[in-house]
Amino acid sequence: MSRLHLTFACGDYDRTRALAEETIRPDGIDLTYLRLPVEETFFRMMRHQEFEVAELSLSSYVVSLRAENSPFVALPVFTSRMFRHGSLYCHADAGISSPEDLRGKVVGTPEYQLTACVWMRGILGDRHGVPFDSVTYVTGGQETAGRIEKAGLDLPESVRISRIPEDKTLSAMLAEGEIDALCTPRVPSPFVAGDPRVRRVFTDVVASEKEYYAATGIFPIMHVVVIRRDVYDRHPWVAQSLYKALLAAKEEAYADLYDTSALRFMLPWLTPQLEEARAFLGRDYWSYGLEGNHETLATFLRYHHEQGLSRRLWRPEELFAPESTESAVI
Structure with missing residues (x-):
């Protein structure tokens, strides 16, 4: 057969x-x-x-x-x-000494709808007093210029979002201080290269992620x-x-x-x-x-809806x- x-x-x-x-x-x-x-x-x-x-x-x-x-x-x-606490990076002179300081900042993300970024926006809102609409977002290619959203989005007016210039990349803009922070699944090249101008927002990533799991029981x-x-x-x-x-x-x-x-x-x-x-x-x-994943999925779906994606x-x-x-x- x-x-x-x-x-x-x-x-x-x-x-x-x-x-x-x-x-x-x-x-x-x-x-x-x-x-x-x-x-x-x-x-x-x-x-x-x-x-x-x-x-x-x-x-x-x-x-x-x-x-x-x-x-x-x-x-x-x-x-x-x-766990995605390690996916938040900031410019060293952006005035960000804790996650709470992201409020009012300009944050880059390759695409607004990336799962890692949905999680982190939700976590920042739930646990660090940074509602998703308290931040201004810019999108575009992280290492290569020209990236676009893979799916068309119809976002609410409360989301302040724009594209970066076509000849620029998020990694370079972060290193130069043109954006305050970057939320991304992939480690940006300036951080990989040891550029002192770029660091993680959560300074002790493992401790932060363990604390998050202990409090929520969520492995994203x-x-x-x-x-x-x-x-x-x-x-x-x-x-x-x-x-x-x-x-x-x-x-x-x-x-x-x-x-x-x-x-x-x-x-x-x-x-x-x-x-x-x-x-x-x-x-x-x-x-x-x-079974065992219901709360994790329900939390993500709540974030997705709150952020205007569903x-x-x-x-x-x-x-x-x-x-x-x-x-x-x-």
Whole structure:
């Protein structure tokens, strides 16, 4: 019997590698796994729906739900999770000595709708007295000029936002003091180069992120896996098949990470750091599914709506294919 052929565009992750190497195969499916940078995958999927299955920014996916016939349906598979306090940078002379000082400042961001930035704007508002509309935003390319929003946005008038000049980059503007701060998923080049004019807003990132988790229980979700709507409508069974395979691949990655015979990654204290993460975040700290992630998703959806990116407040249950959130009981 022939199997369904699907192309899956995704990053090069330990938690999905078993699918890329075909040591785990989804029931009834042959996958062509394309290892692509996330920005390329997101742009090509949002603009052209090039792949049958893809990793996608959680924010971009929720933005896509505005369409009358939304082009994707998601699985509760979170290929990227990350605390983002370390994603806030400032110019050394901008008068920013704490996160609270961002109020009234000019903050750059490659795109307003980036998931990492949605999270940080929400966290700044909830915990640091910096409402999202107390800041002026500028958008554009971080390292290369000309970046645009991958999805059209219809933002409320309370959002003060404009594009930087076409010949400039956010990283250079931050280093020169033309903007006060930058919120970005990728480390800006001046910081990488050790430029003393650029530093992080949260000076002790790990302590800040641990304090945030201790207070909220939230390990922020960045990316989901989506199936193109036309594929799902023709073959609804692929949602459960892919979800089961992705879950198995994650469990295999957990086991590989705890193999102490030889380190798989170039981190000298990988094993004790893993044990510390499990003790602090729980054994299944990178959990999939709705159970255990409902509050995290609900918080993100609230931020997304408050910041003008979604027209209504979505519920976590509405985001995912029901075939991937329900299973048979034996």
